[in-house]
Amino acid sequence: MDTLREMALEKEFVADKEVVTFFRSFLDNIQRYGRVFEPTLVLQYNLRSGHLLQDADKGPLMLFKGKLLLRPSRNGAIVRRIFDALGGRKQ
Amino acid sequence: MTAYAYFPGCSAHGTAKEYDRSTQSVCAKLGIELEEIPDWVCCGASPAHAVNHLLSLALVAKNLDLSPSDTIVTGCAACYNRFKTAIHALQHDRPLWEQVKQIVQPTKLNGRDFRVFHLLEVIHEFGLEGVKERVTKPLKGLKVACYYGCLLVRPPKVMAFDDPDNPKKMDELIAAVGAEPVEWEFKTECCGAFHAVPHPEIVLRLTSNILRAAKDAGADVVSVACPMCQINLDLRQLDIRKRHKVTFNMPVLYFTQLLGLALGISEGELGFDRLIIDPRPILREKGLV
Numbered sequence: 001m002d003t004l005r006e007m008a009l010e011k012e013f014v015a016d017k018e019v020v021t022f023f024r025s026f027l028d029n030i031q032r033y034g035r036v037f038e039p040t041l042v043l044q045y046n047l048r049s050g051h052l053l054q055d056a057d058k059g060p061l062m063l064f065k066g067k068l069l070l071r072p073s074r075n076g077a078i079v080r081r082i083f084d085a086l087g088g089r090k091q
Numbered sequence: 092m093t094a095y096a097y098f099p100g101c102s103a104h105g106t107a108k109e110y111d112r113s114t115q116s117v118c119a120k121l122g123i124e125l126e127e128i129p130d131w132v133c134c135g136a137s138p139a140h141a142v143n144h145l146l147s148l149a150l151v152a153k154n155l156d157l158s159p160s161d162t163i164v165t166g167c168a169a170c171y172n173r174f175k176t177a178i179h180a181l182q183h184d185r186p187l188w189e190q191v192k193q194i195v196q197p198t199k200l201n202g203r204d205f206r207v208f209h210l211l212e213v214i215h216e217f218g219l220e221g222v223k224e225r226v227t228k229p230l231k232g233l234k235v236a237c238y239y240g241c242l243l244v245r246p247p248k249v250m251a252f253d254d255p256d257n258p259k260k261m262d263e264l265i266a267a268v269g270a271e272p273v274e275w276e277f278k279t280e281c282c283g284a285f286h287a288v289p290h291p292e293i294v295l296r297l298t299s300n301i302l303r304a305a306k307d308a309g310a311d312v313v314s315v316a317c318p319m320c321q322i323n324l325d326l327r328q329l330d331i332r333k334r335h336k337v338t339f340n341m342p343v344l345y346f347t348q349l350l351g352l353a354l355g356i357s358e359g360e361l362g363f364d365r366l367i368i369d370p371r372p373i374l375r376e377k378g379l380v
Binding site: 083 | 106
């Protein structure tokens with residue numbers, strides 16, 4: 001199943017653009033930080049998908065509830081080495 | 092007691108801080124030793140394996156290489172699923188293992204005999220009697236719908252977690268601390284997972300069905316063992332109210348918060364105030380806080 005999905009993506013056979021935009025935003029995020037940093041992940045997804053205000057109302061509540069990480073992890077280099085070793089096939 | 096290498100998962104430091112804290116407190120209370128994997132990185136979750144199979148295996152292998160022990164525990168059902176799936180693939184395919192080693196360039200990772208457990212398994216294995224003995228505040232009168240989600244149990248051959256159709260481990264733990272697990276049919280239904288971002292409507296529909304089933308079964312609260320399931324079932328109740336005009340007002344707690352309450356851990360440490368649907372009114376009504 002993974003292989004079929006991978007082949008379809010390589011050929012840009014994408015039935016669901018939102019899902020692929022989310023996947024790419026997610027993988028960019030972990031390449032950068034090593035772990036998911038939710039504030040920039042949501043921001044990047046919203047910008048790329050054009051759903052600019054999606055879940056914007058949740059931000060203050062999440063912040064108030066102490067559910068937002070304020071500083072990202074610094075383990076991006078570990079993940080980037082893996083992406084680099086995979087060459088251009090990563091996405 | 093075995094020391095477990097602890098893989099918290101990305102949510103544990105953000106949206107699920109209360110899960111991480113209650114996990115650490117409950118394990119300390121039970122004498123289960125956890126040692127966080129230093130410099131752990133994201134397991135890749137759904138996006139990695141959907142986009143590049145090798146990437147999903149390599150991210151798990153990297154964490155195994157960083158692990159101080161070959162016995163790993165995580166509280167996240169999604170991470171647990173990724174770890175078990177990757178280890179299963181690497182253990183059954185020698186050429187694939189060699190390929191992943193080339194990518195990861197491990198420094199310590201020689202053998203492939205890693206064992207990964209979900210926290211539910213570890214506490215269950217610790218023993219229901221042992222948990223029961225340490226209860227200082229039995230959760231009498233609290234009806235709990237134990238929700239496992241799909242990632243803990245599927246695919247059954249790889250996960251080998253519990254009965255895939257009717258898992259019982261969480262129900263047994265909840266019963267051991269004096270609460271009453273309800274019988275219901277949505278224990279392993281999907282909550283929609285990451286679709287909360289690209290397709291929130293799907294998640295609202297699925298979580299509405301789960302919450303309605305829990306309510307119909309007479310549950311006071313839902314108990315979960317995954318940060319993604321928790322946030323979908325808890326936070327999305329606000330959208331269900333706004334868009335579908337249905338109010339469930341159903342608290343969704345981590346099973347560690349319920350165990351912790353029964354074990355006498357303080358409310359502040361368990362982080363009830365961090366949940367979106369406040370569980371304290373119903374807990375107060377039952378005389379538990």
